[in-house]
Amino acid sequence: xxxxxxxxxxxxxxxxxxxxxxxxxxxxxxxxxxxxxxxxxxxxxxxxxxxxxxxxxxxxxxxxxxxxxxxxxxxxxxxxxxxxxxxxxxxx
Amino acid sequence: xxxxxxxxxxxxxxxxxxxxxxxxxxxxxxxxxxxxxxxxxxxxxxxxxxxxxxxxxxxxxxxxxxxxxxxxxxxxxxxxxxxxxxxxxxxxxxxxxxxxxxxxxxxxxxxxxxxxxxxxxxxxxxxxxxxxxxxxxxxxxxxxxxxxxxxxxxxxxxxxxxxxxxxxxxxxxxxxxxxxxxxxxxxxxxxxxxxxxxxxxxxxxxxxxxxxxxxxxxxxxxxxxxxxxxxxxxxxxxxxxxxxxxxxxxxxxxxxxxxxxxxxxxxxxxxxxxxxxxxxxxxxxxxxxxxxxxxxxxxxxxxxxxxxxxxxxxxxxxxxxxxxxxxxxxxxxxxxxxxxxxxxxxxxxxxxxxxxxxxxxxxxxxxxxxxxxxxxxxxxxxxxxxxxxxxxxxxxxxxxxxxxxxxxxxxxxxxxx
Numbered sequence: 001x002x003x004x005x006x007x008x009x010x011x012x013x014x015x016x017x018x019x020x021x022x023x024x025x026x027x028x029x030x031x032x033x034x035x036x037x038x039x040x041x042x043x044x045x046x047x048x049x050x051x052x053x054x055x056x057x058x059x060x061x062x063x064x065x066x067x068x069x070x071x072x073x074x075x076x077x078x079x080x081x082x083x084x085x086x087x088x089x090x091x092x
Numbered sequence: 093x094x095x096x097x098x099x100x101x102x103x104x105x106x107x108x109x110x111x112x113x114x115x116x117x118x119x120x121x122x123x124x125x126x127x128x129x130x131x132x133x134x135x136x137x138x139x140x141x142x143x144x145x146x147x148x149x150x151x152x153x154x155x156x157x158x159x160x161x162x163x164x165x166x167x168x169x170x171x172x173x174x175x176x177x178x179x180x181x182x183x184x185x186x187x188x189x190x191x192x193x194x195x196x197x198x199x200x201x202x203x204x205x206x207x208x209x210x211x212x213x214x215x216x217x218x219x220x221x222x223x224x225x226x227x228x229x230x231x232x233x234x235x236x237x238x239x240x241x242x243x244x245x246x247x248x249x250x251x252x253x254x255x256x257x258x259x260x261x262x263x264x265x266x267x268x269x270x271x272x273x274x275x276x277x278x279x280x281x282x283x284x285x286x287x288x289x290x291x292x293x294x295x296x297x298x299x300x301x302x303x304x305x306x307x308x309x310x311x312x313x314x315x316x317x318x319x320x321x322x323x324x325x326x327x328x329x330x331x332x333x334x335x336x337x338x339x340x341x342x343x344x345x346x347x348x349x350x351x352x353x354x355x356x357x358x359x360x361x362x363x364x365x366x367x368x369x370x371x372x373x374x375x376x377x378x379x380x381x382x383x384x385x386x387x388x389x390x391x392x393x394x395x396x397x398x399x400x401x402x403x404x405x406x407x408x409x410x411x412x413x414x415x416x417x418x419x420x421x422x423x424x425x426x427x428x429x430x431x432x433x434x435x436x437x438x439x440x441x442x443x444x445x446x447x448x449x450x451x452x453x454x455x456x457x458x459x460x461x462x463x464x465x466x467x468x469x470x471x472x473x474x475x476x477x478x479x480x481x482x483x484x485x486x487x488x489x490x491x492x493x494x495x496x497x498x499x500x501x502x503x504x505x506x507x508x509x
Contacts, residue, residue, distance in 0.1 A: 002402075015404060019394035035494055042346040042437055042493040046335035048397035070349075071397045 002073075006057040007064050007080045020054030023065060050076060052084065111278050112157075112285035115292060121322035122150040122290075124476055125314050126329065127297050127337060129153025130162040131273070132454050132461065133329040134280035135469020136476065137289040143470075144477035147288030151281075152316060154296035158277030161331045164399070164431035165462040166354050166376060166388040167273050168367055170207050172227050172234045172265040174219075177487030178440065178501050179230045181467060184484060186267055188466035196279035200271045201381050206366040207268020208242060212257040216371060220263035233266040245366060253415045257372055268367050270378050270386075276465055292318070300326065300340040302448065309341070311450035327476055329454040329468075331461065332397065332432025341448045345455075346493055347434045351392040352459050353405045355428040357420070359383035373412040384426065387413060391433060391459065399430040433458045438498035443472065443488040444481035452476050453490060460501075 002014040027040055045051075048071035055066045055078070065084040067076040079087070124140060126133045129151050140146040153159070169189055171182035193200045211217040220236045227234035238261045243251050245264075252258045281291055301313040301320075314321045328337045332349050364379040374390045389409045392402075406428055414421055435458040436442060442456035454472045457464070471482035481489060487499045 001404075022395075034496075038494045038496060039344065043344040044346060044348050046345075046348050046395070047339060048336070048349075051395075053395075070395050073396050073398060073400070 004055065004066065004075055005078050006060070006062055007078055007083075008062045009057055009060055012057060016057060016059055018056045018058050020056055020063070023052040023054060111282045112291050115290050118150065118292060118295070118316065118319050118321055119290075120320070123148040123323070124325045124327065125149075125321055125323045126151045126327045127314070128160070128329040128331070128333075129157045129277070129281070129291060129293065130160045130329060130331065131158065131276050131280060131465035132162075132457070132468045132472070133327065134277055134284055134291075135465050136327055136329065136454070136472045137284035137469075138280045138287070139469045139473035140477060141284055141287035141289055144473055146473075146477055149284070149289040150321065151284065151289060151291045152295045152297055152314070153291070153293045156293050157281055157291065158274050161431040161433070161457070161461060162277045162465075163274055164354065164429055165273060166378070166386045167270045167380075167462060168207070168376065168378060169202075169269040169271060169463040170265055170367075171232055171267065171463075172207065172209070172223055172263060174223050174226060174501055175440070175487070175499055176226065176230065177499050179226055179232060181471075181484050181488075182463060183230060183232055184470075185464050185467035186269070188470065189269065189271065189463075192271075192276075192279065192466060196283055198275060198279045198282070200275045200279065202269060202271045203381065204267060204269045205378065206245070207265040208245065208366055208368050209263040209265070210242065210259050210368065210370040210372075211261050211263070212253070212259060212370065212372040214260070217260050220261065223263055227265070235264055237262050237264045246364075246368065248363060248419065249368070249416055250418055253373065254418075257415070270367065270380070272381070273462060276462075280465075280469065297337070297340070300337075300451070302341060307449065309448045311341075311448060324450045325452070325476055326450060327452045327454060327472060329472070331434050331455070331457055334434045334453075334455040338453075341446075341451050343446060343448065343451075345442065345490070346437050347442065347456055348395055349397055349432050350394065350435055351396050351399060351401075351430040352388070352433040353392065353401050353409075353428065353430040354386070354388040355401075355406060355409065356380070356387065356426050357385040358424045358426050360385070360423060368416070370412075370416065373415060375409065375412045375416065377413065377416075385413075385420075385423070391435070392430075397432060399432060401428045401430045435459075437493075439501040440499035441468075441488045442490050443468070443485045444475055444490060445479070446490050456488075 003011045066078045171186045173179045224236045299315040302309045303312040367378040369376040377387045436456040474482040
């Protein structure tokens, strides 16, 4: 059984989690042209790399960030969004 | 038979002719390079040579012929789609399928079985009627039938599904069929090879060179692990590898990759003639000519570029199979596998020209590509030869997302992915 570690509930079966897609930032809808908006709405980065993704532990409703290798399905680490965002800021 | 086998073993030369020739070297240039030696790529090569007289073609396959989704699907062929674009396109495909064995002089085991899409809710029944009406409008044999008709056609099915999801009716599509998928790749491969196209297996594309001849980026060459090929036309038909190829030419697309798993049971005596699909139970099943039950379900729930298979999948598919057919509880699963499905937001493919001149795309075939193999070959060969999209594929163009003009086919996907 594949496990994922929820930052609140600890390691749980992957079947308890729902995938929410890659973390992306939304452009300002008022200041964005149609083409750029379509790019945001439809296009995805579908390369097999390590990505930061939204995941939800559905029984408890905890949304968090998982860094996962989409080529090997290896979960590098999981953290709540504020922690992840802070670390990302510290790195940049 | 043993004597013939012995002759095979002792002969220095292979006594039987091969399906296609082996080429030691790549040429330095080709008129057209097709990336991907699956059904779609090989079919395009076949029709390029047969219908358009373009024979200087290389088909590059990074593994062996038909090793990708061509050999991993559940071989179902149908045209009971939802949008006019989809219905006309798949209907043309079914027409081509019927003559293909003769065309190739190779038995594809094409077998018309009839196809039931079960409806367990009023909402599903409404979609079935909608699909039936669209289909009939285009002259395709589909009709909504009630549960009594389903019961008569498939007497061994538990029509109540254990009491919790009773079948209210179905969309019955008489032309629904299955075929032997490897033979499709071999048939097209042999046909293309005989007409002069070169098939190169174990040849992986690592980069694509572009140049600007004054009107934006154009294809100049394909770099492979066996050398450089100069060409002005590249057809990309690589299913789950499409995003990697698009990155080589600097294009972004809505395609996302999820694995799609399937499995087969041990062979049993023939008892299931039609193809059965249940969207609510996430099952589609048919019985192959060998007697195996070929079963599939919905996509894996998250992005992954791998063809690993999981126990979760086998357990859940087996449980749903038993709801439909409780008497199968002693039947064993023989094999399980997965393919990488290139999904699109509207469940329609992405085909035709791209913003890179000379780079043609046959992609977004997600979970619905096998049935379209012949018509994709036909329309893509036309598109490549004339540098303009075939009329049948205009609804599937690469730029439809930028125009917010989607072709919604989700209602016709076999199961709710």
